[in-house]
Amino acid sequence: MPNVKAIVFDLDGTLIHSAPDLQLAANAALHAIGRAPLDLATIISFIGDGVEALVRRALDATGGADDALFQTVLAHFLDVYAQNVTTHTRPYVDVIAALEQFRAAGIPLGICTNKPTGPARAICEQLALAPYFDVIVGAEPGQPKKPDPASLLASIKALGCDPDQALYVGDSAVDYQTARNAQVRFRHFSGGYLNTALPELGDADRFDDWAKHGITPTGRCPSNLL
Numbered sequence: 001m002p003n004v005k006a007i008v009f010d011l012d013g014t015l016i017h018s019a020p021d022l023q024l025a026a027n028a029a030l031h032a033i034g035r036a037p038l039d040l041a042t043i044i045s046f047i048g049d050g051v052e053a054l055v056r057r058a059l060d061a062t063g064g065a066d067d068a069l070f071q072t073v074l075a076h077f078l079d080v081y082a083q084n085v086t087t088h089t090r091p092y093v094d095v096i097a098a099l100e101q102f103r104a105a106g107i108p109l110g111i112c113t114n115k116p117t118g119p120a121r122a123i124c125e126q127l128a129l130a131p132y133f134d135v136i137v138g139a140e141p142g143q144p145k146k147p148d149p150a151s152l153l154a155s156i157k158a159l160g161c162d163p164d165q166a167l168y169v170g171d172s173a174v175d176y177q178t179a180r181n182a183q184v185r186f187r188h189f190s191g192g193y194l195n196t197a198l199p200e201l202g203d204a205d206r207f208d209d210w211a212k213h214g215i216t217p218t219g220r221c222p223s224n225l226l
């Protein structure tokens with residue numbers, strides 16, 4: 001894989017298994033309005049487009065909601081989630097070892113996630129991931145979410161890189177589409193929350209074990225954040 005001078009990672013389903021805490025918060029918010037809980041596989045199928053989409057899908061799956069109810073349940077979800085960002089959430093096996101390798105190679109690293117910036121940063125702090133990253137770009141009110149390329153391009157720029165010098169690593173079709181929209185190379189972690197097939201990718205473009213990520217950095221971008 002030529003010319004990898006910076007790496008940007010998706011967060012949920014790529015670096016961390018966060019679905020159990022998203023399920024905890026979603027089910028608490030559903031319970032408060034008398035709805036039945038959702039199982040983990042169902043919650044996983046709702047992850048990837050941000051918390052608003054997750055809550056909207058959870059409500060649609062349990063009887064629907066008008067906009068006022070949606071806003072109430074979203075606020076409750078965010079409240080419970082803020083208290084539980086790492087109750088069950090952990091990095092995937094061998095993620096830390098991989099990050100150590102990339103850091104030893106001296107290349108700048110970033111995160112670009114559809115999770116809101118607050119919980120994304122809190123998780124990275126609490127799981128001791130934050131020191132590896134030069135930039136963490138999360139979802140912000142009023143800003144377009146992935147697959148819009150803006151947040152990925154902003155992460156790469158913050159690392160002092162051009163798009164053709166960077167690699168994006170993600171678990172979902174949203175991430176793949178984001179990389180395409182930004183014209184950034186993509187590597188697929190297939191051990192996460194993929195919920196749409198990616199037939200255009202070959203075996204050489206994916207990995208399901210962080211001990212076998214197959215990414216070899218070549219030089220480094222001149223990040224002024226390092």
Ligand SMILES: O=C(O)COP(=O)(O)O
Pocket residue numbers: 010011012013046047048049050051054112113114115116172
């Ligand atoms: O919040 C989500 O739905 C997905 O977050 P991710 O972009 O880190 O996978």
Ligand SMILES: [Mg+2]
Pocket residue numbers: 010011012013014048170171172192193
């Ligand atoms: Mg993801």
